[in-house]
Every structure is written in structure tokens, then in C-alpha cells.
Amino acid sequence: MNSTIFAPRAVGSHLQDQFIALSENSTVTGCLIINADDWGCDRETTDRTVDCLRCGAVSSVSAMVFMRDSQRAAAIAQDRGIDAGLHLNLTSRFSRPDVPSRLVMHQQRLSRYLRRHRYSQVVFHPGLMRSFEYVIAAQLEEFARLYGREPNRLDGHHHMHLCANVLLGGLLPSGTIVRRNFSFKPGEKSFTNRLFRRTRDWILGRHHHLTDFFVSIQPLTKPDHFRSIVDLSRRYIVEMETHPQDVAEHAFLTGDEMRKLVANGIVACRFDASLRTTAQL
Numbered sequence: 001m002n003s004t005i006f007a008p009r010a011v012g013s014h015l016q017d018q019f020i021a022l023s024e025n026s027t028v029t030g031c032l033i034i035n036a037d038d039w040g041c042d043r044e045t046t047d048r049t050v051d052c053l054r055c056g057a058v059s060s061v062s063a064m065v066f067m068r069d070s071q072r073a074a075a076i077a078q079d080r081g082i083d084a085g086l087h088l089n090l091t092s093r094f095s096r097p098d099v100p101s102r103l104v105m106h107q108q109r110l111s112r113y114l115r116r117h118r119y120s121q122v123v124f125h126p127g128l129m130r131s132f133e134y135v136i137a138a139q140l141e142e143f144a145r146l147y148g149r150e151p152n153r154l155d156g157h158h159h160m161h162l163c164a165n166v167l168l169g170g171l172l173p174s175g176t177i178v179r180r181n182f183s184f185k186p187g188e189k190s191f192t193n194r195l196f197r198r199t200r201d202w203i204l205g206r207h208h209h210l211t212d213f214f215v216s217i218q219p220l221t222k223p224d225h226f227r228s229i230v231d232l233s234r235r236y237i238v239e240m241e242t243h244p245q246d247v248a249e250h251a252f253l254t255g256d257e258m259r260k261l262v263a264n265g266i267v268a269c270r271f272d273a274s275l276r277t278t279a280q281l
Contacts, residue, residue: 032059032233032261033211033268034240034253037087038157039063040073042095045245052244053082056262057253060271062087062155065142066094066103074146083270085153085177086143088136090160091115103138106131114160121163122196132165140173153271155179167203177271178208179239183215212236220252230266239271 036049039061046069052058060083064070067089077084091111094104109131114120144150154176155161161172162181172178181197189197204210215229217240232238244250252258261267 030212030233030236030238031268032230032238032240032266033271034059034217034242035085035155035271036061036242036244037155038243038245039077039084039087040065040070041067041245043069043072045069045243046073046076048244048250050076051250052242052253053080055254055259056267056269057258058242058244059083059268060085060153062153063143063147064089064157065139065146066096066099068095070096070142070146078147084147084151085155085271086139086151087155087157088139088161088166089157090132090135090163090166091158103135107135110135114158114163121160124164124168128165129169132169132171136166136171151176153177162200162204167200170207172208174207176208178204178210180204180210180214183213211239213238215240217242217249217252220248230261233266 036058038045039049040046041064063084064087091114154172180201213236219225242249
């Protein structure tokens with residue numbers, strides 16, 4: 001994959017550029033990547049995601065390991081050529097019954113710390129360095145065992161791949177595609193919040209490839225939200241997060257509006273499909 005495809009551009013960590021008039025002479029083509037999180041978490045999540053993959057509404061999945069349906073989900077992905085990355089899990093208990101007790105113990109230490117306070121993830125904890133290293137390394141190794149390759153794309157359950165210990169510890173494999181911070185419209189977050197997010201994205205961008213924007217499919221109750229994302233993806237590379245196990249999201253992804261977008265070629269068929277180099281921007 002061309003390393004310039006995901007090179008961060010000076011578009012910031014919000015959607016302000018969406019409201020700037022685009023040049024009619026621009027030849028740059030964007031991309032809407034719809035990614036389903038929690039692949040393999042349990043049978044229902046996997047099966048609902050398969051429904052969305054069948055109708056082309058989901059481009060790729062983020063796979064959990066050491067979970068109840070991880071093995072079956074990996075087999076399905078390999079059999080059907082589904083684009084899968086690693087969904088690092090530092091917060092939800094591993095549900096597969098045969099997970100080594102030592103790994104469970106270290107992961108639960110991290111979970112208790114990260115979920116104790118909303119600001120825990122922004123504070124580097126030197127006493128947990130070994131636990132972070134061990135738990136992440138174990139998940140990287142398990143993904144390689146299940147999928148027959150190392151992951152070239154990573155994100156995190158509850159977005160904890162962005163916590164201070166992971167970022168400052170350099171625990172994500174260099175050169176991989178890594179999910180950036182959520183993108184927001186002007187005024188949705190304070191200047192301090194936006195600056196913090198931009199700083200984290202800058203740290204990520206030094207050693208990893210990022211999309212231009214990262215958004216959620218929610219809120220589904222606001223049609224303008226989804227339409228604005230589609231418009232943005234005509235010019236920029238946009239990743240949209242979704243959770244097909246959610247009844248409302250599953251209904252939307254398998255519904256008529258999404259079918260029209262898929263038929264019109266709006267949704268990428270894989271995470272790295274239909275991307276254009278943006279080096280000239």
C-alpha cells in the first residue's frame with residue numbers, strides 16, 4: 001500500500017473544512033470507509049455484521065481476539081476475504097474460557113485503571129507499563145494466529161488505543177493504519193479539547209497512517225449528519241465507525257438508503273479500496 005495514501009493533511013481534527021467551498025476543478029477523489037467494530041465479540045455481533053457485509057454497507061471490520069466468537073469470526077473473514085484489522089481490547093473482560101489466567105489478570109488491571117476515571121487514559125502510568133506491553137503483545141500474537149498474518153490496521157475498544165500508555169509507550173506497530181481521534185464540527189468541542197485531540201493525532205501521524213476524518217454513524221435520528229459525512233467523503237478519506245449489533249444501526253445499514261449509496265459506489269468495498277494518493281494536496 002502506498003504510504004502516502006493515509007498521510008495526514010492539514011485538515012485538522014474537526015469538520016471545518018467541510019464548510020469551505022471546494023474547487024470545481026479538483027480531481028481528488030475521497031472515500032467513505034464504513035468499519036464495523038467488535039467483530040468476533042460474540043455470535044450475534046458477528047452474524048449481524050455479516051448481514052451488513054453481504055449488502056455492501058460495511059467496508060471492513062475490527063476484530064476482537066480472546067472473545068467467545070473470535071475463532072469463528074476469523075474463519076469467516078478468511079473464507080470470505082473480509083478486510084479485518086485488530087480491535088485492541090483493554091477494557092472488556094476476555095470472554096473465551098481458555099484465556100490464560102495471567103493474561104486475564106493483567107488485562108483486568110488495565111481495565112480497572114482505565115475505567116476508574118474519565119481522565120485516566122490521558123495520564124501515563126509507569127507502574128502499568130509491563131501490563132500494557134504484555135496485553136497488547138498477546139493480542140497482536142493472537143490476531144496473527146487466527147488470521148495468518150500480522151494486522152496492518154489497529155483501533156481500540158472504547159478507543160483506548162489512544163491512551164497515554166499506548167501512545168507514549170510506542171506500543172502500536174510502526175507503519176500500520178491506526179484510527180485517529182473523532183472529528184468534530186466547529187463549536188462542538190472546546191479549543192483545549194480540539195488542541196488535545198490534534199496533539200494525539202500528531203503523535204500518531206509520526207509513525208502511522210491516518211485517514212483524514214473519523215466519525216460515528218450516530219446520531220441516526222439526524223439525517224443531515226449522515227448526508228454531511230457522505231458529502232465530506234467525496235473529497236476526503238473518511239472512516240465511519242458503526243456497531244451492527246445495535247438494532248437501529250443494523251436496520252439502517254441494511255436499509256434502502258444505504259442500498260442506494262452502495263449501488264452508487266459511495267461506500268468503499270475494503271478499507272484501502274478506491275483510495276487516491278493525496279500527496280499533491
